[in-house]
Amino acid sequence: MHNQQISPVLRNDHISVHFEAMASLCEVLVESEDIELAMHIAQAIANEAWRIEQKYSRYRVDNIIYRINHAQGNSVSIDSETWHLLTLANTCFEVSEGLFDITSGVLGNIWHFDGSSLLPSARMIKECLAYCGWQNIRLTQDNVRLPPGYAIDLGGIGKEYAVDSCVQVATKIAPKCSVLVNFGGDIAVSHPRQNQPYWFVGIEHPNPEKDSQLSVTIAQGGLATSGDARRYLIKDGIRYSHVLNPQTGYPVTGAPRSVTVAGENCTQAGLLATLALLQGDQAEIFLEKQGTTHWCLW
Amino acid sequence: MKKIAKLTVVGIIITQVAGCASLGVKPWERDLLAKESMSLSAEGVDLALDDHIYFSKEATSGGRAFAGGGCGCN
Amino acid sequence: MQLNKNSNIATTLAAATCALLGTTSLATQANDNNQNEWQFDTAILYYGEVDRVSLIEGVVSATKDFGDDHIFNGKVTFDGLTGASGTGAVPQNENQTFSRPSGKGGYSVAVGETPLDDTFKDSRVQVNAQWTQPIAQDMRGSAGVHISKEYDYLSMGINASIARDINKKNTTLSAGLSYQLDSIDPVGGTPDRLSSMSILSDLSLYDDDDDDDHGNTDQVDNPEYTAHELSYEQRESSQDKDTVDVLIGITQIINRRTIMQFNYGLSISDGYLNDPYKLISVISDQGVVQDTLFESRPDSRTKHNMYWQTKYAMDNGVIDISYRYAQDDWDIQSHTIESRLRFEISNESYIQPHLRIYQQSAAEFYQPFLLNTSLLPSFASADYRLGEMDAITLGIKYGSKMTNGNAWAVRVEYYQQDPKNAGFDAPGQLAELDLYPSIKALIVQFNYQF
Numbered sequence: 116m117h118n119q120q121i122s123p124v125l126r127n128d129h130i131s132v133h134f135e136a137m138a139s140l141c142e143v144l145v146e147s148e149d150i151e152l153a154m155h156i157a158q159a160i161a162n163e164a165w166r167i168e169q170k171y172s173r174y175r176v177d178n179i180i181y182r183i184n185h186a187q188g189n190s191v192s193i194d195s196e197t198w199h200l201l202t203l204a205n206t207c208f209e210v211s212e213g214l215f216d217i218t219s220g221v222l223g224n225i226w227h228f229d230g231s232s233l234l235p236s237a238r239m240i241k242e243c244l245a246y247c248g249w250q251n252i253r254l255t256q257d258n259v260r261l262p263p264g265y266a267i268d269l270g271g272i273g274k275e276y277a278v279d280s281c282v283q284v285a286t287k288i289a290p291k292c293s294v295l296v297n298f299g300g301d302i303a304v305s306h307p308r309q310n311q312p313y314w315f316v317g318i319e320h321p322n323p324e325k326d327s328q329l330s331v332t333i334a335q336g337g338l339a340t341s342g343d344a345r346r347y348l349i350k351d352g353i354r355y356s357h358v359l360n361p362q363t364g365y366p367v368t369g370a371p372r373s374v375t376v377a378g379e380n381c382t383q384a385g386l387l388a389t390l391a392l393l394q395g396d397q398a399e400i401f402l403e404k405q406g407t408t409h410w411c412l413w
Numbered sequence: 414m415k416k417i418a419k420l421t422v423v424g425i426i427i428t429q430v431a432g433c434a435s436l437g438v439k440p441w442e443r444d445l446l447a448k449e450s451m452s453l454s455a456e457g458v459d460l461a462l463d464d465h466i467y468f469s470k471e472a473t474s475g476g477r478a479f480a481g482g483g484c485g486c487n
Numbered sequence: 488m489q490l491n492k493n494s495n496i497a498t499t500l501a502a503a504t505c506a507l508l509g510t511t512s513l514a515t516q517a518n519d520n521n522q523n524e525w526q527f528d529t530a531i532l533y534y535g536e537v538d539r540v541s542l543i544e545g546v547v548s549a550t551k552d553f554g555d556d557h558i559f560n561g562k563v564t565f566d567g568l569t570g571a572s573g574t575g576a577v578p579q580n581e582n583q584t585f586s587r588p589s590g591k592g593g594y595s596v597a598v599g600e601t602p603l604d605d606t607f608k609d610s611r612v613q614v615n616a617q618w619t620q621p622i623a624q625d626m627r628g629s630a631g632v633h634i635s636k637e638y639d640y641l642s643m644g645i646n647a648s649i650a651r652d653i654n655k656k657n658t659t660l661s662a663g664l665s666y667q668l669d670s671i672d673p674v675g676g677t678p679d680r681l682s683s684m685s686i687l688s689d690l691s692l693y694d695d696d697d698d699d700d701h702g703n704t705d706q707v708d709n710p711e712y713t714a715h716e717l718s719y720e721q722r723e724s725s726q727d728k729d730t731v732d733v734l735i736g737i738t739q740i741i742n743r744r745t746i747m748q749f750n751y752g753l754s755i756s757d758g759y760l761n762d763p764y765k766l767i768s769v770i771s772d773q774g775v776v777q778d779t780l781f782e783s784r785p786d787s788r789t790k791h792n793m794y795w796q797t798k799y800a801m802d803n804g805v806i807d808i809s810y811r812y813a814q815d816d817w818d819i820q821s822h823t824i825e826s827r828l829r830f831e832i833s834n835e836s837y838i839q840p841h842l843r844i845y846q847q848s849a850a851e852f853y854q855p856f857l858l859n860t861s862l863l864p865s866f867a868s869a870d871y872r873l874g875e876m877d878a879i880t881l882g883i884k885y886g887s888k889m890t891n892g893n894a895w896a897v898r899v900e901y902y903q904q905d906p907k908n909a910g911f912d913a914p915g916q917l918a919e920l921d922l923y924p925s926i927k928a929l930i931v932q933f934n935y936q937f
Contacts, residue, residue, distance in 0.1 A: 437657025
């Protein structure tokens with residue numbers, strides 16, 4: 116995959132480059148007519164995205180996540196980047212009073228959000244919850260230790276972090292050039308545009324039957340969407356979103372189909388969107404209290 | 414006549430510099446040039462004070478900027 | 488998670504994600520920008536010559552970016568000058584007496600001493616304002632004004648320039664034009680060109696007492712003093728000159744470490760270009776002063792300048808080298824080589840040695856003295872600054888950035904001017920006297936940036 120060829124598309128007032136990473140279609144928009152510059156930026160962004168994917172994917176057996184999750188109760192030494200990511204996860208756990216928990220991924224093993232009506236049994240959920248709980252993780256600047264059987268999953272942070280990190284890569288290369296990075300709807304912009312006030316971004320509606328697009332504008336900062344466009348369960352007329360409450364082991368109900376939040380950066384926006392979904396039917400109230408720009412689709 | 418000859422020399426140098434298409438850097442190679450100390454106007458206050466001293470003590474002035482001193486010290 | 492408690496989650500997450508990304512939060516940045524809307528550059532400079540003038544100069548320069556590269560710079564400069572300045576007259580083997588510029592006083596110069604006028608005392612205020620902004624794609628325009636006022640001098644100027652980036656911003660072409668109008672109102676009026684300085688036969692005849700408007704008793708009905716006073720009264724008052732400057736330049740990025748600049752400057756001055764306080768001695772073939780005249784310079788001057796500068800970024804510093812060639816229709820040619828080598832001794836501090844070597848040839852009308860046996864020329868000046876001269880500056884600067892982002896620097900420099908004999912034979916007693924004394928100066932400057 117890392118030998119993937121990327122090629123530019125010339126648009127009216129910018130250059131667009133596509134590639135694939137993190138199971139998403141990734142798009143880099145560069146406000147410039149300089150193809151060489153755009154390609155240099157896009158290539159550096161692709162390399163950064165692939166690096167983060169390789170390092171933090173939970174589907175690989177050669178990375179730090181695998182080593183942490185398979186340490187059998189031993190502590191694993193971590194680098195500075197991992198420490199910062201886990202520290203952020205800790206902050207999220209604390210501010211959400213336990214609702215945001217990167218150890219809750221294990222619940223995903225019993226919940227299959229394939230649109231079916233197959234629900235796990237209460238006993239299975241209880242057994243599973245015995246292996247959840249960020250409060251049981253020991254984290255220091257150099258080491259992390261999980262109780263045996265625990266596993267962490269950076270899926271709720273990783274892609275947004277990659278978007279922000281890629282924007283920083285772009286800023287380093289061309290500080291004054293406006294670059295938009297879009298990894299499957301998680302977006303960040305490096306610098307305000309010169310020739311237009313903002314970028315227009317279309318967000319897919321979570322219900323494909325509605326076939327509508329939400330169009331938003333972004334000048335600088337991050338934009339992230341959390342939702343269950345394709346990942347949900349319906350049982351007895353109740354729609355179970357793919358967002359699981361790690362304290363009950365059950366999916367959150369009554370939440371919007373999709374929450375889009377604009378933030379300072381993509382990671383912050385993504386976390387706010389996820390925290391909003393975890394509020395269920397209180398999602399919109401939560402976001403209004405935060406004073407963020409947001410769009411909820413029900 | 415002497416002056417005209419000198420002006421021609423200036424003209425030739427400018428054309429040659431502009432003609433070197435291979436000179437220059439890519440936008441992402443501007444890291445070192447972007448440093449404040451590499452700016453041609455770095456230490457502008459010092460340069461202006463020096464210009465004022467030398468304007469008042471020597472027969473020639475200018476070059477880097479306009480030659481007019483703006484004072485009666487010469 | 489209780490909703491009433493979580494109103495600051497967005498802020499907490501902003502701070503936490505910024506920590507992760509190693510960036511400053513935009514909200515914080517916006518705050519910082521508000522606090523530091525203006526960037527101030529201040530400096531205080533002391534310039535002191537051994538036995539001659541000393542100057543204290545203070546500068547406050549304020550710059551603000553109003554967004555999108557619309558930049559304003561305002562600068563105020565104050566200076567105060569005191570001390571003695573060479574008049575151009577030659578030393579003698581006996582005491583000499585000269586009138587002060589006002590004519591209301593006199594001073595004597597000891598045996599063998601270079602005549603200096605020690606009444607120099609002036610303060611000056613200068614205000615500059617400059618506005619720069621983009622005027623088209625890859626094009627910037629700049630316009631500015633200045634006004635400078637001292638006791639006997641007023642200078643006003645306007646300037647405008649444009650710069651255009653080409654070759655993917657690797658080359659910048661610039662062109663500028665400035666116009667300056669200066670007006671001088673000499674103390675004691677404007678002396679006629681090559682007119683004799685009226686010198687009284689006895690120092691006691693001068694009216695040195697400022698409180699007494701009626702002169703001292705010796706002057707009453709003294710025909711010598713009456714003639715002296717009359718010669719000052721008949722003088723013209725203020726004089727003007729105007730100067731047009733054209734500056735064209737090219738800046739070229741050579742590679743990742745090197746940037747080069749080449750400028751050509753043309754400066755045309757018309758009007759009163761004399762220094763009304765400068766003298767030239769008329770001597771006999773024995774080197775004895777017969778008369779003291781006021782100097783006479785042409786009333787126009789056209790100068791050409793060529794300036795080349797290169798800056799090279801080292802891993803731990805910057806090499807800055809420049810060369811200037813200047814010549815004008817007064818037949819003065821000069822070469823200036825200057826280098827500044829900045830060595831970064833840590834992330835926050837640097838040390839920077841400075842070397843400047845200057846050499847100029849004499850103006851065609853420069854003469855250290857006039858001979859009473861020769862015809863009086865139209866133009867003559869004995870001002871050493873128009874004579875042949877070498878000069879050297881050696882300096883060192885230390886700069887440091889403080890933890891709050893402000894910066895300070897201090898520099899100490901030594902400047903020595905060595906006037907040279909451009910082939911004039913010194914007759915009689917002058918052969919034994921120093922007609923070309925060196926001038927040694929110390930420069931100390933302190934900068935503060937916030």
